[in-house]
Amino acid sequence: MNQDFSLEPLPLAGAFRIRHKVFADQRGMFKRIGCHQTLLDAGVDAQPRQVNCSMTPVKGTVRGMHYQMPPAAEVKIVNCFHGELFDVLIDLRPNSATFLQWHGERLSADSHTSLIVPKGFAHGFQALSDNVLMMYLNSTDYSPDLEGGLNPLDPTINVKWPLPVVGLSAKDGGREFIDSHFDGIPLVT
Numbered sequence: 001m002n003q004d005f006s007l008e009p010l011p012l013a014g015a016f017r018i019r020h021k022v023f024a025d026q027r028g029m030f031k032r033i034g035c036h037q038t039l040l041d042a043g044v045d046a047q048p049r050q051v052n053c054s055m056t057p058v059k060g061t062v063r064g065m066h067y068q069m070p071p072a073a074e075v076k077i078v079n080c081f082h083g084e085l086f087d088v089l090i091d092l093r094p095n096s097a098t099f100l101q102w103h104g105e106r107l108s109a110d111s112h113t114s115l116i117v118p119k120g121f122a123h124g125f126q127a128l129s130d131n132v133l134m135m136y137l138n139s140t141d142y143s144p145d146l147e148g149g150l151n152p153l154d155p156t157i158n159v160k161w162p163l164p165v166v167g168l169s170a171k172d173g174g175r176e177f178i179d180s181h182f183d184g185i186p187l188v189t
């Protein structure tokens with residue numbers, strides 16, 4: 001078991017929390033952000049094709065809930081490097097026992113935890129402080145033509161955001177709520 005970069009399963013199968021061991025000394029701290037072999041050993045096939053970051057200056061802002069359709073469905077590994085956020089993943093795998101269920105947890109610069117969001121999930125977060133810096137690794141290239149999303153306020157999903165939601169983009173806030181015909185993200189191997 002790699003103690004420098006260890007994975008803990010989340011309640012939604014295939015999703016994990018990563019715990020990063022912190023090496024602190026008088027100069028500050030060091031920690032490993034990625035470890036391909038540890039991911040492979042846990043069955044997570046995710047080599048970063050693209051690395052993104054976002055800065056969200058206003059507390060309460062929500063970005064999400066985003067996903068890409070096959071063949072651009074992606075694994076995301078999300079890190080918070082400044083401030084604190086509430087990170088949310090929604091299971092959109094049609095045959096999953098937890099279809100349309102969500103999991104959320106706090107990430108911060110000091111939690112030294114990050115999350116693995118598998119293919120077939122929507123992802124988003126709420127800034128719980130000002131100036132939240134999010135960095136994430138994507139396993140596929142950005143494919144806007146294959147991008148999908150859910151409205152963060154969708155009552156069917158009913159995410160319990162810790163703060164009143166502010167600052168939605170037109171794209172995110174304009175998403176129609178899903179109905180009984182919504183069939184998630186078809187996963188092709």
Ligand SMILES: Cc1cn([C@H]2C[C@H](O)[C@@H](COP(=O)(O)OP(=O)(O)O[C@H]3O[C@H](C)C(=O)[C@H](O)[C@H]3O)O2)c(=O)[nH]c1=O
Binds near residue numbers: 050063124125142
């Ligand atoms: C993701 C992405 C976006 N863009 C462009 C598209 C827009 O003009 C602009 C902002 O994109 P977006 O509104 O999707 O950014 P966020 O709302 O922060 O969404 C991101 O953060 C949430 C939490 C996610 O999980 C998504 O993966 C990611 O899209 O950057 C690119 O040019 N390349 C990219 O890879």
